Amino acid sequence: MPLEHDKKTEFAEWYSEVVKKAEIVDNRTPVKGANVLLPNGYGIWENIQKILDRELKATGHNNYYFPMFIPEELLNQEAEHFSGFAPEVAWITHVGNRKLERKVGLRPTSEAIMYSMFSLWIRAHTDLPLKVNQWCNIVRWDTKETKVLLRDREFLWHEGHTAHATYEEAEEQVKESMRIYEKLFDDLALSYIILKRPKHDTFPGADYSVAYDAPLPDGRVLQIGTTHNLGQNFSKAFDVKFQKPDGDHDYVYQTSYGISTRIIAAILSFHGDNKGALIPPKVALTQVIIIPIYFKNKHEIVKEAANKVLETLKNAGIRARADLRDNYTSGWKFNQYELLGVPLRLEIGPRDIEKNQVVLVRRDNGEKITVPQDQLVKKVKDTLDAIEETLRQKAWKRLEESISEAKTFEEIEKIYNEKRGIIRTNWCGNPECADVLKEKLSVEIRGTKLNEEEEPFHSCVVCGKEAKQVVYVASAY
Amino acid sequence: MPLEHDKKTEFAEWYSEVVKKAEIVDNRTPVKGANVLLPNGYGIWENIQKILDRELKATGHNNYYFPMFIPEELLNQEAEHFSGFAPEVAWITHVGNRKLERKVGLRPTSEAIMYSMFSLWIRAHTDLPLKVNQWCNIVRWDTKETKVLLRDREFLWHEGHTAHATYEEAEEQVKESMRIYEKLFDDLALSYIILKRPKHDTFPGADYSVAYDAPLPDGRVLQIGTTHNLGQNFSKAFDVKFQKPDGDHDYVYQTSYGISTRIIAAILSFHGDNKGALIPPKVALTQVIIIPIYFKNKHEIVKEAANKVLETLKNAGIRARADLRDNYTSGWKFNQYELLGVPLRLEIGPRDIEKNQVVLVRRDNGEKITVPQDQLVKKVKDTLDAIEETLRQKAWKRLEESISEAKTFEEIEKIYNEKRGIIRTNWCGNPECADVLKEKLSVEIRGTKLNEEEEPFHSCVVCGKEAKQVVYVASAY
Numbered sequence: 001m002p003l004e005h006d007k008k009t010e011f012a013e014w015y016s017e018v019v020k021k022a023e024i025v026d027n028r029t030p031v032k033g034a035n036v037l038l039p040n041g042y043g044i045w046e047n048i049q050k051i052l053d054r055e056l057k058a059t060g061h062n063n064y065y066f067p068m069f070i071p072e073e074l075l076n077q078e079a080e081h082f083s084g085f086a087p088e089v090a091w092i093t094h095v096g097n098r099k100l101e102r103k104v105g106l107r108p109t110s111e112a113i114m115y116s117m118f119s120l121w122i123r124a125h126t127d128l129p130l131k132v133n134q135w136c137n138i139v140r141w142d143t144k145e146t147k148v149l150l151r152d153r154e155f156l157w158h159e160g161h162t163a164h165a166t167y168e169e170a171e172e173q174v175k176e177s178m179r180i181y182e183k184l185f186d187d188l189a190l191s192y193i194i195l196k197r198p199k200h201d202t203f204p205g206a207d208y209s210v211a212y213d214a215p216l217p218d219g220r221v222l223q224i225g226t227t228h229n230l231g232q233n234f235s236k237a238f239d240v241k242f243q244k245p246d247g248d249h250d251y252v253y254q255t256s257y258g259i260s261t262r263i264i265a266a267i268l269s270f271h272g273d274n275k276g277a278l279i280p281p282k283v284a285l286t287q288v289i290i291i292p293i294y295f296k297n298k299h300e301i302v303k304e305a306a307n308k309v310l311e312t313l314k315n316a317g318i319r320a321r322a323d324l325r326d327n328y329t330s331g332w333k334f335n336q337y338e339l340l341g342v343p344l345r346l347e348i349g350p351r352d353i354e355k356n357q358v359v360l361v362r363r364d365n366g367e368k369i370t371v372p373q374d375q376l377v378k379k380v381k382d383t384l385d386a387i388e389e390t391l392r393q394k395a396w397k398r399l400e401e402s403i404s405e406a407k408t409f410e411e412i413e414k415i416y417n418e419k420r421g422i423i424r425t426n427w428c429g430n431p432e433c434a435d436v437l438k439e440k441l442s443v444e445i446r447g448t449k450l451n452e453e454e455e456p457f458h459s460c461v462v463c464g465k466e467a468k469q470v471v472y473v474a475s476a477y
Numbered sequence: 478m479p480l481e482h483d484k485k486t487e488f489a490e491w492y493s494e495v496v497k498k499a500e501i502v503d504n505r506t507p508v509k510g511a512n513v514l515l516p517n518g519y520g521i522w523e524n525i526q527k528i529l530d531r532e533l534k535a536t537g538h539n540n541y542y543f544p545m546f547i548p549e550e551l552l553n554q555e556a557e558h559f560s561g562f563a564p565e566v567a568w569i570t571h572v573g574n575r576k577l578e579r580k581v582g583l584r585p586t587s588e589a590i591m592y593s594m595f596s597l598w599i600r601a602h603t604d605l606p607l608k609v610n611q612w613c614n615i616v617r618w619d620t621k622e623t624k625v626l627l628r629d630r631e632f633l634w635h636e637g638h639t640a641h642a643t644y645e646e647a648e649e650q651v652k653e654s655m656r657i658y659e660k661l662f663d664d665l666a667l668s669y670i671i672l673k674r675p676k677h678d679t680f681p682g683a684d685y686s687v688a689y690d691a692p693l694p695d696g697r698v699l700q701i702g703t704t705h706n707l708g709q710n711f712s713k714a715f716d717v718k719f720q721k722p723d724g725d726h727d728y729v730y731q732t733s734y735g736i737s738t739r740i741i742a743a744i745l746s747f748h749g750d751n752k753g754a755l756i757p758p759k760v761a762l763t764q765v766i767i768i769p770i771y772f773k774n775k776h777e778i779v780k781e782a783a784n785k786v787l788e789t790l791k792n793a794g795i796r797a798r799a800d801l802r803d804n805y806t807s808g809w810k811f812n813q814y815e816l817l818g819v820p821l822r823l824e825i826g827p828r829d830i831e832k833n834q835v836v837l838v839r840r841d842n843g844e845k846i847t848v849p850q851d852q853l854v855k856k857v858k859d860t861l862d863a864i865e866e867t868l869r870q871k872a873w874k875r876l877e878e879s880i881s882e883a884k885t886f887e888e889i890e891k892i893y894n895e896k897r898g899i900i901r902t903n904w905c906g907n908p909e910c911a912d913v914l915k916e917k918l919s920v921e922i923r924g925t926k927l928n929e930e931e932e933p934f935h936s937c938v939v940c941g942k943e944a945k946q947v948v949y950v951a952s953a954y
Contacts, residue, residue, distance in 0.1 A: 026595070026597070026598075028597055029544055029552055030547070030548045030590075031548065032594065033546070034546045035544065036542065036594055037542040039539035039541060042540050042542050051591055062516035063513060063516060063523060063631060064515060064516060064519055064894060065513065065519050068505075068614060068631055069506070069508040069630075069631065071507045071508065074507055086571065086573060087572075087573040087574075088572070089572065089573060090572050090581075091569060091570065091571040092567045092568060092569055092570075092583070093568065093569075093571060094567075094568040094580070095565070095566065095567050095568070096563060096564040096565065098620075113506070117503060117505070117513055120503070121503075126804075136614070137545060137613070139545075140570040141573075143572070154545055154546065156542060160680055201812055231881060296815075325601075338544075341496075344682075406808075449549075
């Protein structure tokens with residue numbers, strides 16, 4: 001039952017296979033790019049929601065729900081924003097058999113609808129900061145080929161939106177959102193490089209965008225989260241003004257940030273192997289799968305013992321499940337739960353019962369650990385932590401190995417052909433040079449280091465003119 | 478700051494006012510019927526989600542997320558279902574500037590999209606029961622006048638969908654969903670009558686529908702939850718078959734059930750008064766609001782004491798908040814949190830600190846309770862429970878008072894003009910008689926008692942012919 005495709009040599013095929021066989025997503029749906037998140041996939045999202053929601057509330061965010069419907073004139077109010085999203089907006093034009101007087105768009109993101117309300121809510125500095133969070137579905141009807149979780153036409157996300165009295169406070173908010181995100185990524189054992197996107201790749205309407213690029217095993221990067229300092233661009237477009245303590249009026253300073261179900265693709269790609277998925281303990285629907293080892297005439301005793309272990313783990317707040325079915329062999333079950341990515345297996349058979357012990361088997365390295373029953377909860381928790389730590393170290397090692405340096409176009413070309421990865425190089429700042437990279441090598445200038453002025457070490461990698469920045473270049477999903 | 482409109486004499490105006498001033502919903506949005514759920518309203522929904530989600534998981538439901546997009550041919554597959562929902566379906570016809578080859582509907586409910594997947598997933602009796610739950614947004618573009626939370630074009634809900642091997646198991650599932658719902662309604666201190674809807678008001682495609690009608694203060698009823706036995710209607714339409722242990726094949730037996738954000742309207746209508754909302758403790762965003770009573774030169778001591786109380790309550794798992802602002806008077810704050818519906822107020826001033834006590838004030842009856850600090854947590858919990866119990870008793874008393882009996886059309890007319898409410902009467906079973914009631918009095922035959930055959934006590938209230946059923950009649954939202 002191991003996967004048919006090899007993760008190293010056939011990553012794209014492996015990914016499609018693992019998403020399906022690990023029961024993360026079913027894409028046999030009638031509209032391409034709008035798929036079913038199955039319990040093993042939705043469970044990851046639910047646990048991510050819990051982690052983020054707790055942190056967002058602890059930092060003063062309140063949850064709201066805004067309409068999905070955005071009329072064209074509203075989306076159009078910030079020109080850059082509109083031109084960035086308009087090609088992917090799905091429009092409702094009819095209800096039943098009737099044509100609507102004006103078409104209504106489905107949110108590709110909620111800046112427009114939210115900020116039109118902010119302009120009604122914000123009057124004075126005492127109304128600030130306003131920190132809004134929303135959990136919802138998003139529609140971006142990409143006309144390019146869809147790719148499960150990586151490029152979906154409907155997906156789920158959280159979006160944070162804040163309004164502040166000063167630019168400095170907005171800057172602090174960007175940092176706060178980054179702290180929240182980095183804590184989550186740490187729980188997911190993901191590695192990433194933090195980049196300030198170049199102007200031509202900034203979120204439409206933002207002053208600047210900070211993005212997290214995670215290195216996937218095929219050498220391409222995946223953006224797993226972003227946070228934007230919107231400055232006063234939207235507040236001017238949507239007339240969101242406030243009165244300052246001195247009586248003067250000013251437009252608010254805004255930020256927005258988001259993480260979507262796309263991050264599940266990073267989790268699968270980072271941690272899975274040729275046996276299947278491997279879901280990090282903090283977000284796994286099932287953290288521990290209990291498999292009774294049946295011997296003839298001992299069924300009932302083993303079942304009872306397995307149920308007792310299950311109760312003990314559940315009472316300790318561990319997401320455990322027991323597969324007590326006897327029409328499947330233990331071997332079949334071992335393979336099945338390895339495929340599903342359950343991080344820890346617990347085996348218990350007649351001999352273990354006699355010895356008052358259980359056997360733990362780690363999904364990441366297959367290590368078997370015999371544990372006395374009276375240390376059960378502690379050892380399970382420690383082992384889950386150890387699995388997470390192993391995944392984390394491997395993830396950061398991959399990032400390190402994925403970064404190369406190039407001075408010339410030939411060097412980039414060579415690296416790209418050999419292993420892709422993230423390439424540190426020099427850029428003159430001309431978008432035309434970025435276009436050349438994109439056209440000739442399908443790589444993008446992903447951005448510059450945040451809060452760290454790096455001195456160019458060569459001339460522009462494309463045109464050879466004087467370089468202005470050290471940039472990081474990669475092929476991206 | 479009490480409300481301008483009187484709940485008893487101007488219920489509709491009172492409702493619109495309380496929804497707005499208690500910061501439940503903001504409807505100043507660009508598309509009518511698609512509103513913003515504000516934190517004080519969304520918080521109710523989040524807490525309802527937690528209660529329901531826990532129960533659904535404990536009874537073996539798994540959470541999924543299905544696409545919002547339903548192509549016409551799929552929605553059309555069960556004819557009755559389609560004709561029931563088609564007039565309210567919003568259709569996407571364009572993306573960006575391009576026309577789609579086939580229009581795509583937005584889910585008015587998920588039977589069609591889910592069951593098309595069930596037909597891929599279910600093969601054998603070992604795949605059953607399948608118990609699916611989904612949290613999502615729903616679009617029903619009613620052309621009638623929209624009414625905040627009561628008739629929204631976009632709303633949030635949970636929908637449960639199950640498939641079983643036998644009709645009996647489906648019947649058991651209907652009962653399970655009812656137990657889960659009734660536990661929730663109990664937590665919300667709502668009263669209701671349980672009715673089996675007449676054939677002409679059954680969910681389109683269902684064998685039968687069971688609905689919970691809650692008596693609102695204006696004498697009309699509001700459906701707060703429904704559960705449907707779908708029989709094999711959908712499984713035949715969507716070809717959801719399974720192999721039985723004996724090798725034969727059969728179509729699965731299905732159920733579905735749902736509760737939406739509409740229930741927030743019932744909560745507000747039941748418990749609110751002329752001072753504002755009153756949110757039942759189990760679902761209130763803030764259960765206890767702490768108001769420091771400032772005296773000159775004592776600010777810091779009082780603030781510190783208030784913060785200490787806040788910590789104690791939070792650590793005990795109580796959703797408490799302190800309003801420490803000193804640019805608002807205590808009196809203003811009292812009114813404000815009464816308006817918002819926080820069920821319990823905690824006051825603490827210099828004299829209380831000296832005496833090592835706090836003062837609790839119940840939102841429901843204004844009762845003041847002095848509590849020694851060392852009994853704080855217990856007394857707060859007990860008082861929240863007492864508030865809930867008081868609301869519950871009032872709710873059931875209202876149901877009792879709202880039920881009348883009528884033998885003749887004149888009697889119904891009289892009751893309707895005096896007080897509306899729920900009227901117990903007799904019906905011949907002819908839908909034309911139901912139409913007469915609807916046209917002449919705007920009342921509907923809501924259904925019959927479930928699992929209780931009631932003997933007619935008079936002839937049909939409309940046509941005077943022999944009655945077949947005792948039915949309950951009401952004006953409904």
